[in-house]
Amino acid sequence: DTGVSQDPRHKITKRGQNVTFRCDPISEHNRLYWYRQTLGQGPEFLTYFQNEAQLEKSRLLSDRFSAERPKGSFSTLEIQRTEQGDSAMYLCASSLMNQPQHFGDGTRLSIL
Amino acid sequence: RKEVEQDPGPFNVPEGATVAFNCTYSNSASQSFFWYRQDCRKEPKLLMSVYSSGNEDGRFTAQLNRASQYISLLIRDSKLSDSATYLCVVSPDNAGNMLTFGGGTRLMVKP
Numbered sequence: 001d002t003g004v005s006q007d008p009r010h011k012i013t014k015r016g017q018n019v020t021f022r023c024d025p026i027s028e029h030n031r032l033y034w035y036r037q038t039l040g041q042g043p044e045f046l047t048y049f050q051n052e053a054q055l056e057k058s059r060l061l062s063d064r065f066s067a068e069r070p071k072g073s074f075s076t077l078e079i080q081r082t083e084q085g086d087s088a089m090y091l092c093a094s095s096l097m098n099q100p101q102h103f104g105d106g107t108r109l110s111i112l
Numbered sequence: 113r114k115e116v117e118q119d120p121g122p123f124n125v126p127e128g129a130t131v132a133f134n135c136t137y138s139n140s141a142s143q144s145f146f147w148y149r150q151d152c153r154k155e156p157k158l159l160m161s162v163y164s165s166g167n168e169d170g171r172f173t174a175q176l177n178r179a180s181q182y183i184s185l186l187i188r189d190s191k192l193s194d195s196a197t198y199l200c201v202v203s204p205d206n207a208g209n210m211l212t213f214g215g216g217t218r219l220m221v222k223p
Contacts, residue, residue: 031209040120042199042213043156056210091155098207100146103155 002026004104006092012110013082020078021107025094032075033101034067035091036060043091049075050097079109087111115139116214118200124220125190133185133217135200142202142212145176147185150197150216159185159198190221 005024013019025032030051035043046065047057051072061067064082069075079086089108093101118135125131137145145162160167162174162183173186183200200214 033209033211035211035213040215042116042201042215043211045210045212048209058210095208100158100161100208101211103157105155 004092004094004102006090006104006107008107009105010108010110012112014112015082015084017082018078018080019082019109020076021090021092021109022074022076023092023094023104024074025092026102029094029096029102030072031095031097031101032069033093033095034075034077035093035103037089037091037106038087046077082109082111084111113138114215115212116200116202118214118217120215120217122218122220124222126222127190127192129190129221130186130188131190131219132187133198133200133219135183135214135217137181137183137200137202137212139202139204139212140181141204142181143206144203144208145183146201146203146208146211147172147174147183148199148201148213150199152197156199156213187219190219192221192223195219195221 033048034046037043049069064080089106091106093103095101147159148156149159150156166175171188175184197216199216
C-alpha cells in the first residue's frame with residue numbers, strides 16, 4: 001500500500017501564473033477528494049469524485065479552479081491566474097465507498 | 113460563525129494526565145462524526161469515528177450529544193506521542209463524504 005501520493009510537494013509561483021497539482025489515490029479507491037488548508041485552520045472541502053464523475057463542488061471552488069479525474073484514477077487540480085489568497089496546503093484524500101478517507105502529504109502552494 | 117467550533121488551545125498537560133476536548137457543530141443535519149489527528153506539517157489521520165452511544169478505543173473515548181450538537185474526546189494517561197492537533201470533523205451524510213473540519217485543538221504533552 002503506497003498511500004495517497006501528491007505531486008509536487010511544494011510549488012512556488014508568481015501571482016497570475018497557472019499551477020497544476022496531481023494526486024494519485026490508493027489503488028482501487030473509487031472516491032477522491034480535494035481539500036485546502038491554511039495555517040492554523042482545519043482543511044476545507046473543495047470537491048470530490050466518484051470514479052471519473054465530479055459529484056460535489058464547494059462554493060470555495062471559484063471559476064479559477066478546476067479539477068479532473070479523466071480515467072477514474074489520478075486527479076489534477078488546476079488553479080488559473082493565481083492570487084495571494086490561494087497560498088495554502090492542498091490536500092488530496094481517497095477512499096472506498098462509505099469507508100474512511102486517507103489523506104496524502106499535500107502540496108504546499110506559495111504565491112509570491 | 114464556523115460550522116465546527118473548537119478551542120484552539122494549546123492544552124499543555126503533563127504525561128499521564130487526562131485531557132478532554134470539546135467541539136460544537138452548527139448543522140443539525142450532520143450524520144457522521146469523527147476525530148482526526150494532525151501532526152505538525154503532516155496530513156490528517158483518522159483517530160476514531162464517533163457514535164451516538166459513545167465509543168472507546170484504548171485510551172481514547174469519544175462522545176456525541178446530538179441534541180446539544182456537541183462532540184467530545186477524552187484522552188487518558190497522556191503520552192508524549194499524543195502531542196498533535198486534534199480535529200473535530202462532521203459530515204452531512206452517513207458515508208463521511210464532504211468532511212467539514214473544525215480548526216483543531218492543539219495538545220502538547222510535557223515530560
